Amino acid sequence: MPYSKETDRKWQKRWEETELYKFHPENVDKKLYCLEMFSYPSGAKLHVGHWYNYGPSDSWARMKRMQGFEVFQPMGFDAFGLPAENYAIKTGIHPQDSTIQNIATMEKQLKEMGATFDWDHEVVTCMPEYYKWNQWLFLKLYENGLAYRKEAPVNWCPKCNTVLANEQVKEGLCERCETEVTRRNLTQWFFKITAYAQELLDMVDGLDWPEKTKKIQKNWIGRSEGSEIEFKVEGKDLSFKVFTTRPDTLMGVTYVVMAPELELVDQITTPEQKQAVEAYKDYARKVSEIDRLSTTREKTGVFTGAYAIHPITGEKVRIWIADYALATYGTGCVMAVPAHDERDYEFAEKFDLPIKRVIKGAGDIDDKLPFVEYGILVNSGSFDGMRSEEAKAKITETLAKENKGELKINYRLRDWLVSRQRYWGTPIPMVHCEECGVVPVPEKDLPVTLPYNVEFTPDGESPLKKSEEFMNTVCPKCGKPARRDPDTLDTFVCSSWYYLRYADNKNSSEPFSKEWVDKLLPVDKYIGGAEHAAMHLLYARFITKALRDMGYLRFDEPFLSLVHQGTILGPDGEKMSKSRGNVVSPDIYIDEHGSDVFRMYLCFGFNYVDGGPWSDDGIKAISRFLSRVERMVERVQELKGHTGRDEVAAAEKELNYVRHMAVKGVTKDAEIFQFNTSIAKLMELINALYKYDQEADNKNISFFEEVVADLLRLLAPFAPHFTEEMWAEMGYEYSIFNQKWPDWDEKALIKDTVELAIQINGKVKSKIEVSSTATDKEIEEAVMSKPDTESLISGKQVVKVIVIKNRLVNIVVK
RNA sequence: GCCGGAGUGGCGGAAUUGGCAGACGCACAUGACUCAAAAUCAUGCGGGAAACCAUGCGGGUUCGAGUCCCGCCUCCGGCACCA
Numbered sequence: 002m003p004y005s006k007e008t009d010r011k012w013q014k015r016w017e018e019t020e021l022y023k024f025h026p027e028n029v030d031k032k033l034y035c036l037e038m039f040s041y042p043s044g045a046k047l048h049v050g051h052w053y054n055y056g057p058s059d060s061w062a063r064m065k066r067m068q069g070f071e072v073f074q075p076m077g078f079d080a081f082g083l084p085a086e087n088y089a090i091k092t093g094i095h096p097q098d099s100t101i102q103n104i105a106t107m108e109k110q111l112k113e114m115g116a117t118f119d120w121d122h123e124v125v126t127c128m129p130e131y132y133k134w135n136q137w138l139f140l141k142l143y144e145n146g147l148a149y150r151k152e153a154p155v156n157w158c159p160k161c162n163t164v165l166a167n168e169q170v171k172e173g174l175c176e177r178c179e180t181e182v183t184r185r186n187l188t189q190w191f192f193k194i195t196a197y198a199q200e201l202l203d204m205v206d207g208l209d210w211p212e213k214t215k216k217i218q219k220n221w222i223g224r225s226e227g228s229e230i231e232f233k234v235e236g237k238d239l240s241f242k243v244f245t246t247r248p249d250t251l252m253g254v255t256y257v258v259m260a261p262e263l264e265l266v267d268q269i270t271t272p273e274q275k276q277a278v279e280a281y282k283d284y285a286r287k288v289s290e291i292d293r294l295s296t297t298r299e300k301t302g303v304f305t306g307a308y309a310i311h312p313i314t315g316e317k318v319r320i321w322i323a324d325y326a327l328a329t330y331g332t333g334c335v336m337a338v339p340a341h342d343e344r345d346y347e348f349a350e351k352f353d354l355p356i357k358r359v360i361k362g363a364g365d366i367d368d369k370l371p372f373v374e375y376g377i378l379v380n381s382g383s384f385d386g387m388r389s390e391e392a393k394a395k396i397t398e399t400l401a402k403e404n405k406g407e408l409k410i411n412y413r414l415r416d417w418l419v420s421r422q423r424y425w426g427t428p429i430p431m432v433h434c435e436e437c438g439v440v441p442v443p444e445k446d447l448p449v450t451l452p453y454n455v456e457f458t459p460d461g462e463s464p465l466k467k468s469e470e471f472m473n474t475v476c477p478k479c480g481k482p483a484r485r486d487p488d489t490l491d492t493f494v495c496s497s498w499y500y501l502r503y504a505d506n507k508n509s510s511e512p513f514s515k516e517w518v519d520k521l522l523p524v525d526k527y528i529g530g531a532e533h534a535a536m537h538l539l540y541a542r543f544i545t546k547a548l549r550d551m552g553y554l555r556f557d558e559p560f561l562s563l564v565h566q567g568t569i570l571g572p573d574g575e576k577m578s579k580s581r582g583n584v585v586s587p588d589i590y591i592d593e594h595g596s597d598v599f600r601m602y603l604c605f606g607f608n609y610v611d612g613g614p615w616s617d618d619g620i621k622a623i624s625r626f627l628s629r630v631e632r633m634v635e636r637v638q639e640l641k642g643h644t645g646r647d648e649v650a651a652a653e654k655e656l657n658y659v660r661h662m663a664v665k666g667v668t669k670d671a672e673i674f675q676f677n678t679s680i681a682k683l684m685e686l687i688n689a690l691y692k693y694d695q696e697a698d699n700k701n702i703s704f705f706e707e708v709v710a711d712l713l714r715l716l717a718p719f720a721p722h723f724t725e726e727m728w729a730e731m732g733y734e735y736s737i738f739n740q741k742w743p744d745w746d747e748k749a750l751i752k753d754t755v756e757l758a759i760q761i762n763g764k765v766k767s768k769i770e771v772s773s774t775a776t777d778k779e780i781e782e783a784v785m786s787k788p789d790t791e792s793l794i795s796g797k798q799v800v801k802v803i804v805i806k807n808r809l810v811n812i813v814v815k
Numbered sequence: 816g817c818c819g820g821a822g823u824g825g826c827g828g829a830a831u832u833g834g835c836a837g838a839c840g841c842a843c844a845u846g847a848c849u850c851a852a853a854a855u856c857a858u859g860c861g862g863g864a865a866a867c868c869a870u871g872c873g874g875g876u877u878c879g880a881g882u883c884c885c886g887c888c889u890c891c892g893g894c895a896c897c898a
Contacts, residue, residue, distance in 0.1 A: 212820090216819055244898065326898080347896095411897075534892095677827090678830095764879090
């Protein structure tokens with residue numbers, strides 16, 4: 002029976018009946034946790050991107066299984082989130098209904114893929130059995146001081162009268178009505194990821210992750226070393242601190258800038274400047290996303306009327322407010338040194354503020370530009386003549402003596418804002434009581450269930466706020482009527498710990514068993530899109546560390562080894578999109594060729610981490626390859642009855658060489674996700690088998706069969722249904738996946754003779770066949786006594802001869 | 816702007832990490848089988864008559880460079896006033 006969709010069905014059924022891919026907890030000492038990022042259940046069917054993530058990863062997992070690992074490969078759904086809610090607003094279909102429907106469809110399709118997912122461990126984040134523990138996590142973080150409330154701006158559409166998620170803001174405009182988006186402050190919940198900034202940074206280096214991803218993580222955390230310096234406000238009993246990485250330029254400070262949002266601004270603003278300052282604060286609040294993101298935007302700001310006292314010279318410098326000072330970084334105050342900082346320079350030029358040079362570089366410097374490098378201090382009193390590096394320490398030290406400064410480390414990383422003014426998410430398990438304030442819901446009352454009947458069309462309120470049934474509760478502390486928190490949690494909270502729940506998904510008394518998770522985790526191999534390089538991975542690492550410090554986990558990092566699959570583009574080389582009309586749908590190919598052909602093409606046609614443009618021609622190549630394998634299996638059946646010879650002659654030796662090359666190549670390449678070259682090696686093996694069949698007239702039939710069986714074992718992870726069928730056809734026992742992965746024999750890889758290239762001054766001129774055991778000296782002699790060598794070097798002087806074993810001989814002549 | 820990564824035949828992509836560039840495949844060409852086509856099989860396939868020239872461009876190190884160093888160009892990702 003030729004391979005087809007029917008073959009897929011047949012073996013999927015058999016696998017399910019025999020529970021072939023069930024995880025056996027008793028073998029946990031040989032465990033291998035292979036995890037692919039779970040799916041968002043969108044309305045569309047499985048697309049090429051899902052396949053490209055899950056198909057080749059499953060091949061890797063299958064190889065590991067055959068190598069004797071007890072593979073744990075779960076699957077689930079990241080089921081909360083905005084798209085379902087937007088879809089509901091558009092169509093009126095409730096997010097829960099559409100999500101559950103979509104999950105059913107996707108589960109079916111994922112099963113048709115023939116992956117070895119263990120569905121007994123499935124996790125669906127929108128089910129109360131899951132989000133109950135999301136809420137538990139929130140409470141634990143709160144108990145441990147890692148969840149807190151503060152005011153933070155949200156994107157606000159004044160026309161729709163609603164909060165917008167970042168992805169709903171398109172170029173500064175509301176996605177729906179194209180009104181300019183402004184900002185509005187709301188009291189919201191944050192997770193204190195910054196408490197782990199240093200550890201998150203330090204531990205990146207020890208991970209087996211793509212270097213690029215590690216770099217993104219480091220940049221995201223953005224550690225920067227500098228000093229915090231205190232300035233007094235003139236004529237008032239007030240002071241403030243600035244953060245700077247360049248304390249060596251302190252003597253060049255000519256003004257100070259504060260972020261307009263700072264409370265201090267109101268306290269220092271003079272009556273004359275009050276109006277201008279208020280107007281500017283108003284302006285800063287309204288600055289739309291598009292302006293904020295524009296780099297070419299001119300600097301803006303106003304004078305507060307107040308002056309600061311320079312901590313060393315005692316000079317008066319003006320205090321301005323400007324939105325180029327960010328309230329969320331450092332202290333929100335900047336000491337401005339226009340002579341040595343581009344932004345300060347631009348600002349000073351615009352508002353005609355003084356510029357004072359205090360660092361001199363080597364050579365002539367154009368006074369019209371800020372000099373931002375390190376150099377020698379000038380105009381700096383007792384610090385004159387020092388180099389920047391030295392002055393940084395000296396100046397900070399001097400200030401420290403008077404308690405006006407200290408060394409300080411700042412991080413770009415901000416705390417994680419988890420409140421979402423949305424319906425389709427995990428309710429935040431907090432109660433607001435007039436008497437007791439913010440009170441956590443007791444653990445025994447979890448889950449706080451998301452109500453079904455809620456009006457979630459956008460009208461300026463969190464949808465849950467309009468559900469009286471949900472909002473009205475009693476204070477767990479005093480028992481008086483109280484209100485629930487109307488917001489839901491960011492879906493990244495769900496995905497920050499789902500890999501823990503997979504391990505123990507049916508546990509109803511705790512999120513996971515500590516003992517069991519300790520055995521099954523961390524994840525050994527994590528595979529998913531590079532778009533999650535920053536946030537998801539950082540959040541998951543943070544939650545792991547937080548849970549560790551609370552005593553729930555004993556490991557530091559959730560994902561030891563990480564791979565990002567590339568992106569499959571449309572045949573035109575562009576990103577697939579409906580509007581471009583270049584979307585490739587897996588279903589058509591699977592119907593026509595079977596899922597193995599589709600999966601194998603994905604493995605073979607691309608470098609896994611790069612991806613690339615789709616091509617129909619590649620599919621044909623795989624189809625052809627599999628029929629070559631099938632014909633070879635038939636050929637073996639045909640020969641089986643016949644008698645051949647027993648001895649191992651040159652032909653068998655040659656085939657055996659290719660066989661062991663294939664075993665070694667496939668094993669090593671597939672290990673590091675180089676599936677394209679793994680399959681190339683299998684193609685070489687089938688080619689060698691055909692050659693043997695054709696050229697060796699008196700064959701060693703049992704040996705021939707043995708090699709074909711090895712080919713099938715090596716091919717099994719990439720074409721699981723097909724090889725299962727072939728295995729049966731060979732008359733072998735079910736299942737090929739219970740077979741041991743072949744080993745290679747290094748001895749078989751040593752040939753009797755090797756061909757070396759003969760180079761003259763590094764250019765290949767000739768070849769020579771030598772014994773593979775020949776010494777360098779013997780090789781040199783053989784080369785030099787070869788008749789054509791003489792003519793190649795005639796008239797020239799041989800300077801030296803370099804012999805590289807198994808490779809080449811280079812004769813250097815003059 | 817800053818920080819990363821990449822650039823190899825007509826195409827997808829290889830190259831033991833400094834050692835015969837182009838594995839494997841696609842496409843193409845020629846031949847075999849066929850009345851014919853498809854399928855299959857065989858052979859060839861970077862350019863050039865050749866000497867030689869070829870891994871984005873220009874230099875360098877080395878017996879030897881796709882691989883290492885310096886300077887450019889292009890494309891792709893990340894950050895985006897982070898003081």
